[in-house]
Amino acid sequence: MTADSIGTRWLNRSALRTWRVPHGRVMVVLAGLFLLLVIGWAAFPGLFTGGNPTAVNPLATLRAPLQGYLLGTDQYGRSVYTELVYGARPALEVGLLSTLIGGVIGSAIGVVGGYLGGWVDMLVMRLIDILLALPGLFLALIFIAALPPTLENEILAIGISAVPGFARVMRGQALQVRSRLFVAAATVVGVRRRVILWRHVVPNCAAPAIVLGTLNIGTAIVIAASLNFLGLGPSAGVLSWGGLISSGQGYIDHDWWISTFPGLLVTLLVIAVSVLGDRLRDAMEPSSA
Amino acid sequence: MPDEQLLSVRDLRISYRTGTGEADLVRAASFDVAPGEIVCLVGESGSGKTLTGRAILGLLHHNDRMRVSGSVVFGGRELTGLPDRSLRTVRGSQIAMIFQDPVAALDPVVRVGEQVAEAMARRGRRRGRSRVSGEIADLLRRVGITDPELRMRQFPHEISGGMCQRIGIAIALAGDPGLLVADEPTTALDVTIQAQVLDLIAELRRERGLSVLLITHDMGVAARMADRILVMYAGSIVEEAPAADFFVHAAHPYGLGLIRAVPRIDIDRPGRLSAIPGAVPEARNRPPGCAFHPRCPVRLDLCAEEEPAPLRLGGQLVACHRAADMLTGRLSLWDSEAPVG
Incomplete structure (x- = not known):
């Protein structure tokens, strides 16, 4: 046995192994705290900043961070931090509501199709396949371009763009549950198919739907930011992180903070959501862990 | 005499469509079950026993690759080809089924009592909640579950496998069926629980006149329970005999082989x-x-060429070219071979 391999084994045993477990937990705790902070911003923006997000200060335009303003100011002298805080509510609204819409519609299509099978399932899933060929952002873009620019329509468009993903995964889940013995057992005592679908198939499909939903919130927030960056989405009166990134675009070479902080925020939020989603998957679906 | 039979299966054929053609999983199986009779369907794994049981309840026709033909008549009513809507009036209230894996046969996310209630509710009577729960408790007590009020509120993972099978039996009995198809009901249970579950089934037969089609590969179970034995091999029923005759002089070399493969101490x-x-x-x-x-240890050249037709010999129906020789005792099988060292 060489000294090298002893060294590796020692590392494996003490340092790495003891690091790995709490490492995962630390990430989950950090992600949770970060998410709580953003939820706090969304719920009580007034508690986190004294300012008005739309208040312009012509005397303090393009201030760098920490010079009277935590994250600096934009070209109109508005506090970037205040704008981020007030942008949390629409961002989370879009993330949650669009996921709810997409999750419910997509899961319903997938579960019913997968459970009933037959030609309806074939037809619907081929349509879903066509939609799946388009990236979610592009799909949302098509819908939002066709709708009046309001927050509700943005939620709807992003929600619809999540439908095919949910439908595909939940159909697979329903197919798997359908073939399980308890479904046959309920069938042979004469339980109606409708009852089997509601009482047995749907609850047994719930865990993956919840995990997928959690992960989808992050995706929806990114899509929303991307649409807003492109100038699509709610036109007036709604603060958006994507819009903020876009408005700082022209100043990025000198006044980097206007675009960078909202970009960083979206990135961190998506990471936090996916860390929590993964943890949730481990907890709810022990088989796939 | 087919009028006296509760269940008559005629020429049941189950085939499976594969990439290259159709494979017959069950070939022309015919048998009857009389009221109050326990018929055991025995055979090795893969011989088509379970498929036969499932086909009776119409559980196979959702599978696009599976084709079922032939006739299944229950209480004078033809079941094959019936749509789900009509089969639903048969399932549970006339024929019910219990399964090999009692834990998997219960929904893991629904409380046990609710699953029993579901099987009762389908009878369409409107009753008060407390009366329903009282009926469930009675039923659970009937199948030997102690403390049913507690068990009703538990989930399947909180109770033992043997108790899950009792719940399965309770669910099957909820509709007061005439025939119980029991697909290896004791295979997944340990021996003492096995005996209890078999006793329960025998008791239910005595009390309610329940007919049972008991599918098993365990000859000990068959010997203990059966009035009549059906031996299935590679999708065909090769011997049908009253249990008393079968265990004394099986007429098919396969049936005899199955009996001989069981260790005996007596x-x-x-x-x-x-x-x-x-x-x-x-x-x-x-x-x-x-x-x-x-x-087969007693095969003839003929056996490789011609499929034997079922032949009636006394009470036994045997599909074997050598059945007559088997019964006259002129053939000895494996046990005549020198012990392999």
Whole structure:
């Protein structure tokens, strides 16, 4: 046995192994705290900043961070931090509501199709396949371009763009549950198919739907930011992180903070959501862990 | 006499469509179950027993690749080809089924009591909640579950496998069926629980006149329970006999082989425990002639060429070219071979 391999084994045993477990937990705790902070911003923006997000200060335009303003100011002298805080509510609204819409519609299509099978399932899933060929952002873009620019329509468009993903995964889940013995057992005592679908198939499909939903919130927030960056989405009166990134675009070479902080925020939020989603998957679906 | 039969299966054929063609999993199985009778369907794994049981309840026709033909008549009513809507009036209230894996047969996310209630509710009577829960408790007590009020509120993972099978039986009985199809109901249970569950089934037969089609590969279970034995091999019923006759003089070499493969302590049998060499052929590679001939110790050349037709010999119905010789005792099988050292 060489000294090298002893060294590796020692590392494996003490340092790495003891690091790995709490490492995962630390990430989950950090992600949770970060998410709580953003939820706090969304719920009580007034508690986190004294300012008005739309208040312009012509005397303090393009201030760098920490010079009277935590994250600096934009070209109109508005506090970037205040704008981020007030942008949390629409961002989370879009993330949650669009996921709810997409999750419910997509899961319903997938579960019913997968459970009933037959030609309806074939037809619907081929349509879903066509939609799946388009990236979610592009799909949302098509819908939002066709709708009046309001927050509700943005939620709807992003929600619809999540439908095919949910439908595909939940159909697979329903197919798997359908073939399980308890479904046959309920069938042979004469339980109606409708009852089997509601009482047995749907609850047994719930865990993956919840995990997928959690992960989808992050995706929806990114899509929303991307649409807003492109100038699509709610036109007036709604603060958006994507819009903020876009408005700082022209100043990025000198006044980097206007675009960078909202970009960083979206990135961190998506990471936090996916860390929590993964943890949730481990907890709810022990088989796939 | 078919009028007296509760269940009559005629020429049941189950085939499976594969990439290259159709494979017959069950070939022309015909049998009857009389009211109050326990019929055991025995055979090795892969011989088509479970499929036969499921086909009776119409559980196979959702599978696009499976084709079921023939006739299943229950209480004078033809069941094959009935749509789900009509089958629903039969399932549970006339024929019910219990399964090999009692834990998997219960929904893991629904409380046990609710699953029993579901099987009762389908009878369409409107009753008060407390009366329903009282009825569930009575039913659970009937199948030997102690403290039913507690068990009702538990989930399947909180109770033992044996208790899950009792719940399964309770669910099956909820609709007060005339026939219970029991697919290896004790295979997944340990021996003491096995005996209790078998006793329960025998008791229910005595009390309610329940007919049972008991599917098993365990000859000990068959010997204990059966009025009549059906031996299935490679999708065909090769012997049908009253249990008393079968265990004394099985007329098909396969049936005898199954009996001989069971260890006995009550008779002195020298040498090694005999096993039937080889395995059940795959449905696609079914040997010509008698499907059992490659494994048969008393085969003739004829056996490889011509499939034997079922022949009635006394109370026994046997599909074997040598059945007559078997019954006259002129043939001895595996136990005559020198013990393999």
